[in-house]
Amino acid sequence: MTHRDGAAGVTRVAGATLPDGRTADLWVEGGRFVEAPAGGTADRVIDAAGLLALPGLVDLHTHLREPGFEQSETVLTGSMAAAAGGFTAVFAMANTMPVADTAGVVEQVQSLGERHGYATVRPIGAVTVGLAGERLAEIGAMASSRAQVRVFSDDGMCVHDPLLMRRALEYVATFDGVVAQHAQEPRLTVGAQMNEGELSARLGLAGWPAVAEESIIARDVLLAEHVGARLHVCHLSTAGSVEVVRWAKARGIRVTAEATPHHLLLTEDLVAGYDPRFKVNPPLRRDEDVHALRAGLADGTIDIVATDHAPHPTEAKECAWAEAANGMVGLESALPVVQAALVDTGLLGWADIARVLSTTPAAIGRLAGYDRPLAAGSPANLVLVDPTSVSEFTRDRLHGRSVNSPYLGRELPGRVVHVLHGGVPTVADGELRPADEVAAAATGRR
Amino acid sequence: MRHLLSTADLAREEAIVLLDTAEDMADVADREVKKLPTLRGRTVVNLFFEDSTRTRVSFEVAAKRLSADVINFAAKGSSVSKGESLKDTAQTLAAMGADAVVIRHSASGAAQVLAGSGWIDAAVVNAGDGTHEHPTQALLDAFTIRRRLHGAGSRGRDLDGVTVTIVGDVLHSRVARSNLWLLTALGASVRFVAPATLLPIGIGAWPVETLHDLDVAIDDAPDVLMMLRIQTERMHAAFFPNEREYAREWGLDDARLGRLPATTMVMHPGPMNRGLEISSAAADSAASTVLEQVANGVSIRMSVLYHLLAATGEAS
Numbered sequence: 001m002t003h004r005d006g007a008a009g010v011t012r013v014a015g016a017t018l019p020d021g022r023t024a025d026l027w028v029e030g031g032r033f034v035e036a037p038a039g040g041t042a043d044r045v046i047d048a049a050g051l052l053a054l055p056g057l058v059d060l061h062t063h064l065r066e067p068g069f070e071q072s073e074t075v076l077t078g079s080m081a082a083a084a085g086g087f088t089a090v091f092a093m094a095n096t097m098p099v100a101d102t103a104g105v106v107e108q109v110q111s112l113g114e115r116h117g118y119a120t121v122r123p124i125g126a127v128t129v130g131l132a133g134e135r136l137a138e139i140g141a142m143a144s145s146r147a148q149v150r151v152f153s154d155d156g157m158c159v160h161d162p163l164l165m166r167r168a169l170e171y172v173a174t175f176d177g178v179v180a181q182h183a184q185e186p187r188l189t190v191g192a193q194m195n196e197g198e199l200s201a202r203l204g205l206a207g208w209p210a211v212a213e214e215s216i217i218a219r220d221v222l223l224a225e226h227v228g229a230r231l232h233v234c235h236l237s238t239a240g241s242v243e244v245v246r247w248a249k250a251r252g253i254r255v256t257a258e259a260t261p262h263h264l265l266l267t268e269d270l271v272a273g274y275d276p277r278f279k280v281n282p283p284l285r286r287d288e289d290v291h292a293l294r295a296g297l298a299d300g301t302i303d304i305v306a307t308d309h310a311p312h313p314t315e316a317k318e319c320a321w322a323e324a325a326n327g328m329v330g331l332e333s334a335l336p337v338v339q340a341a342l343v344d345t346g347l348l349g350w351a352d353i354a355r356v357l358s359t360t361p362a363a364i365g366r367l368a369g370y371d372r373p374l375a376a377g378s379p380a381n382l383v384l385v386d387p388t389s390v391s392e393f394t395r396d397r398l399h400g401r402s403v404n405s406p407y408l409g410r411e412l413p414g415r416v417v418h419v420l421h422g423g424v425p426t427v428a429d430g431e432l433r434p435a436d437e438v439a440a441a442a443t444g445r446r
Numbered sequence: 447m448r449h450l451l452s453t454a455d456l457a458r459e460e461a462i463v464l465l466d467t468a469e470d471m472a473d474v475a476d477r478e479v480k481k482l483p484t485l486r487g488r489t490v491v492n493l494f495f496e497d498s499t500r501t502r503v504s505f506e507v508a509a510k511r512l513s514a515d516v517i518n519f520a521a522k523g524s525s526v527s528k529g530e531s532l533k534d535t536a537q538t539l540a541a542m543g544a545d546a547v548v549i550r551h552s553a554s555g556a557a558q559v560l561a562g563s564g565w566i567d568a569a570v571v572n573a574g575d576g577t578h579e580h581p582t583q584a585l586l587d588a589f590t591i592r593r594r595l596h597g598a599g600s601r602g603r604d605l606d607g608v609t610v611t612i613v614g615d616v617l618h619s620r621v622a623r624s625n626l627w628l629l630t631a632l633g634a635s636v637r638f639v640a641p642a643t644l645l646p647i648g649i650g651a652w653p654v655e656t657l658h659d660l661d662v663a664i665d666d667a668p669d670v671l672m673m674l675r676i677q678t679e680r681m682h683a684a685f686f687p688n689e690r691e692y693a694r695e696w697g698l699d700d701a702r703l704g705r706l707p708a709t710t711m712v713m714h715p716g717p718m719n720r721g722l723e724i725s726s727a728a729a730d731s732a733a734s735t736v737l738e739q740v741a742n743g744v745s746i747r748m749s750v751l752y753h754l755l756a757a758t759g760e761a762s
Contacts, residue, residue, distance in 0.1 A: 190683075193554075201646030202454075204554035204578030204620060209647070273562070274555030318533050318563075320553035322576065 009043030010034075011423070016048035016384060018374065019351040026053060028380040031423035035376045046418055048384050052350060055358040055373030056088025056381025056421060059331065060180070060258060060365055061155070061234060061306035064090070064121070067108065068097025073311040073401045075112035075121060076435065078331070081309065081400035083118040083426035083438075085331040086383035086416040090119050090309075091365055094126040095156040101126035101137035103145035110147040116435065117442025118426050122367060125149040127168045127179060131157045136168060143175045150366040153180035155234055156281075158216060160186050165220060169229035178256075178364060180232040181220055183241070184282065188212035193322055195268045195283045203271065205321065208283050210238040217241050221248035221255050230254035232364055235308050237263045237282040239292030246301045256364050258306040259293045261337035262328055266290075266406060276317045276324030277406050280310070290341075297356060298347045304361045307334045311402030329405050332397050336412035339387060344413060350387075380423040389415040399432055447753050449561045449570040453581045453628035458604060461632055464749050465589050466601050471748035474511060475741070484756045485514035491544040492518045493535065494573075495551040500716060501573050504740070505548045505582075508747035514755075517544070532556060533565050540566035546755055547571070554578035569754040577618045583715055584624035586746040588632055590735050591670055593742070594711050606633035611663045613639045614674030614696060614723055615685075617646050621715045622674060626654055634670075639663045641696065643685045660695065664702050671706065672713040673698050673724045693722050703728040711735050 013026035027034045027042070059082065065073035073081075075092070082090045092109050094100035100109065106123035113121020125142035129135050131154045142149040152172055159165045159181060168179050189212045194200050196207020217233055221244065224231040236242060236257050245257045262280060267287050270278040278284060296302040310327025317324050330337075338357065342348040348356070354373055358381075362370030369379040393407040419427035424441040426433055447460070456464075474480055490509040492502050502518065509516045521535055532551070539547060546569040549557050554576030561570040574580040591608060592600045610629050616622045616638045626636050630653045638645060638656045645656055657663060664671070676692060686692045693699070698712065703725065706712075712724075712733040720726045729736060 196647055198648035198651060201649050201652075202623070204576050204623060206577075207647060274558050315531065315533075319531055320551060320556040320559055322553035322555075323532075 010037060010041070011044045011046065012042035013046045013048045013053065013382070013384070016051055016053035018053055019354045026374060026382065028420065028423050031380055033374060033376050033378050033380050046384070048418070050386065050388070051384040051417055052387050053374060054086070054350065054354050054383050054385060055370060056383055056419065057086045057335065057357045058089040058361040058365070058367060058370060059087050059307050059309065059334070060091045060151070060304060060361040062090040062092055062309045062331065063095065063311065063327070064092040064109070065096065065311060066112065067105065071313050071401070075109060076116045077399070077401040078309070078311070079113060079116055079118035079121060080432055080435070081329065081331040081398065083419055083421065084397070084399040084416065084432050085333070086335050086385065086419055087331060088119050088381040088383070088419065088421040089122060089362065089367055091122045091124050091151055093155045094124050094153060095131055099126050099130050100124065101129050103138065103141040103147070106142050106147040106149050107145050115439060117421065117424060117438045119421055120367070122151070122365060123147050123149055124151045124153050124180065127152045127154045127159050128164065133157060133159060133161055133164065136164070136171065139168070139171055139177070143177060150177045151180055151232070152177060153182065153234065155180065155182045158182050158184040158186060160216070162219060162223065166223050166227060169224055169231065170227045173227070173229035176366060178230050178232045180234050181216065182234050183213045183216035183220065185212040185216050194271050195285045197268070197286065199268055199271065203274070205271070210240050210285070213238055213282060214240040214244055217244045221245070221253050224255060225251070225253045230256070233257040235260050235263065235282055235306070236293060236296070236302060237285050237289060239289050242292045242296040242301055246296070249301060256303040257301065258304045259297060259302050260308045261305060261330055261334045261341070262406060264290060264293055264305070264341040265337050270406070274321045276319065276321055277328070277404055279321060279324050279326055280328050281326035294341060294345070294347055297342060304356050304364065305334065305338055306361060307331050311400050312404050313402060317404050327404065329398065329400055329402055332399060333393060333405060333407045333412065335385065335416065336393065336414040337407065339414040340412055343387070380420050382420040383416055384418040386415045386417050387413065389413065391415065450581050450750050450754065451557050451561060451570065451572045452579045453584045453624045453631070456628060456631060458631050458633070461585070461588070461628060462602065462604060464585055464746070464753060465592060467749035467752060468589050468742070468745040469601055471752070472742070472745040475745065481511055481513060483513050484752060485509065485512040488514045488545040488755050489543060490514045490516050490546045490548065490751060491539050492516065493521060493539065493547050493549045494519070495521050495549070495556070496574070498550055498574065500740070501550060504743040505573060505747050507744050509751055511744070512748055512751055514751070532560065533563065536560055536563065536565035540568065544568045546751060548573045550574045552576055571750060571754065574620055576620065578620055579624045580620040581624050581628070582743070582747055582750060583621050584628040585750070586739055586743045587625055587672070587713060587715070588628055589742050589746055590713065590739050591711065593738070594735060595669070604633045605629060608634040608670065609637070609668040610634050610670040610672060611637045611639055611668040612672045612674065613660060613663070613698070615644045615676050615680065616640050616674070617644045618677070618680070619674050625672070626652065637663060637668070641686055660702065664705050667707045668710060670711050670713060671698065675715065675717065676719060676723045689722055697722060698724045698728045700725050700727045703731060703733070706733065708733070713739065715739070
């Protein structure tokens with residue numbers, strides 16, 4: 001076993017503030033949290049006084065772009081961005097080139113993540129071949145592959161054919177998988193550019209009506225009920241969607257839902273300047289929608305926050321609005337945005353944040369090791385945050401390959417100071433650890 | 447005025463100044479030598495990502511009457527995959543020393559993106575961006591209305607109390623949007639008449655009345671009836687059933703023309719679909735301002751270029 005910084009020996013995380021407000025030491029050895037050793041001696045001490053300890057964050061919705069779009073992001077750069085944001089696990093969406101619709105592609109993505117070590121990379125498999133929405137992808141092969149895929153999604157595209165959606169729900173239920181639906185009625189959103197309403201009318205941009213999302217969610221929860229499967233709804237963006245999911249949950253339907261940080265903070269008003277940094281799908285919505293999403297998270301209707309981290313090269317955003325790509329990078333800004341939108345507004349406490357950004361997304365994705373956060377015996381996935389820090393979000397906070405962040409120049413609270421992924425430090429004193437050290441430590445630990 | 451991107455940015459006084467200067471420019475057209483030396487040595491680029499010979503020629507004539515050098519840059523097929531991006535084109539024009547860029551683009555907001563990009567320092571004139579705005583069209587329409595109403599006494603006048611009914615595909619019309627903001631700023635009251643499918647969602651708070659019955663609108667005898675061009679491909683997207691029904695329900699046919707008072711002027715931004723949104727008799731009638739609109743377009747564009755390039759440093 002190599003003896004790189006912190007990857008071996010006993011680490012004491014001294015004086016951290018736990019999500020419930022208590023202050024405690026956390027002990028790490030062999031990649032796991034352990035009980036305080038009898039002598040109380042440590043090979044390494046992380047001073048966590050004044051820092052908040054959260055379980056390593058889990059993102060159920062990330063675009064890592066590899067294979068095929070390495071000019072935007074790679075598994076390495078995306079997992080560096082993840083680590084910088086406090087994430088220790090990310091689920092990589094299937095819309096790569098080739099699409100992750102075979103065992104070969106998902107195994108490749110899985111092993112790239114393992115090799116780099118910044119975060120656990122869990123591939124998501126496509127529901128349909130090539131995301132084309134015409135026939136089922138080799139879901140069973142991906143599920144039984146070395147990557148053990150449990151989440152399936154055509155994200156970017158909606159599984160709009162109701163029969164195909166029904167079959168997918170039935171099929172993945174047999175091995176406890178879940179379909180994560182990108183809810184967008186394609187016929188209602190032909191050429192859509194932004195939220196449909198007064199502003200889209202004024203700006204002359206084709207509207208993306210709320211009903212295009214809500215009608216698909218309504219259909220899918222009824223399908224999930226009918227076949228007894230579980231459904232996950234990606235990036236809820238409208239007040240009406242929250243209502244539909246609330247109704248479905250009250251009815252006992254096995255549905256989970258996510259909201260993105262940007263839909264919890266930003267509104268369509270930002271589109272008025274036609275700056276493509278604010279172009280995203282689903283689009284930024286009204287202030288009422290933002291508040292409905294926050295309320296949905298507060299009352300448990302929405303289960304998790306997921307980033308929909310969507311890197312794009314500069315040229316895809318330096319153009320006219322209609323020609324620009326949809327999407328925003330979000331891994332590095334997720335926790336600050338969630339703090340601003342949910343914690344600093346008093347809607348959620350830090351224990352809730354640990355739930356919506358770690359425990360529950362891991363549970364939905366059937367990712368082991370996150371069910372007993374920070375507890376002795378659990379893998380040492382940890383992020384230490386300084387929630388009192390407030391700073392301008394700048395480009396040097398971004399560690400992926402792309403810089404299409406809507407938050408550049410905006411004041412945001414909170415800063416990630418330390419991150420342990422399975423005991424391996426990926427961020428130390430606010431700095432991302434070098435790739436070779438992280439990879440060596442991660443490999444050595446295995 | 448640094449750029450002209452939208453009529454929503456124009457205050458009443460600014461708009462009247464632009465219209466008054468256009469009156470002066472119109473006088474130039476009556477001279478033997480139809481040319482002013484005002485913009486000698488300045489370069490105006492017509493950057494057209496979308497075909498529009500009429501608008502391009504109108505800007506070209508306007509710039510040449512002001513003695514500017516004119517470069518026509520047709521960049522059709524604008525998508526990044528097909529050719530040069532907006533950014534590259536803009537930087538190319540900046541390197542060539544363009545003083546003003548007149549841009550026509552199929553994407554809403556393209557003119558604003560160009561003006562705010564930092565890629566080029568020139569004055570930007572929006573010559574039509576997607577379904578957003580077409581400010582010089584609205585200015586020439588307001589100018590035409592004012593001239594018809596007040597003739598030689600137009601200078602300094604606004605459009606207080608004038609009733610304007612705009613008929614047709616408001617949803618996709620940059621002309622309708624620009625006219626609404628400008629005409630209401632000038633004091634006119636505007637009505638949209640269209641099937642519900644061709645009106646944008648959410649315009650309840652706009653300063654406009656909407657209705658779905660052209661005959662009611664005709665019987666209300668507006669001062670101005672503006673017919674918008676309908677694109678026949680719209681019917682394939684189920685905005686209306688077919689051309690026949692559109693013409694019957696929303697077209698200015700001879701019978702409706704006959705019910706209009708003689709004082710109502712009939713406008714159309716062109717090019718017209720005769721027999722669809724407007725009958726030939728209506729287009730060619732004394733009520734029609736179609737050719738005046740074309741002539742006035744040159745005066746308005748001279749005025750805009752003058753205020754952007756020659757009047758730099760002055761107030762507004």
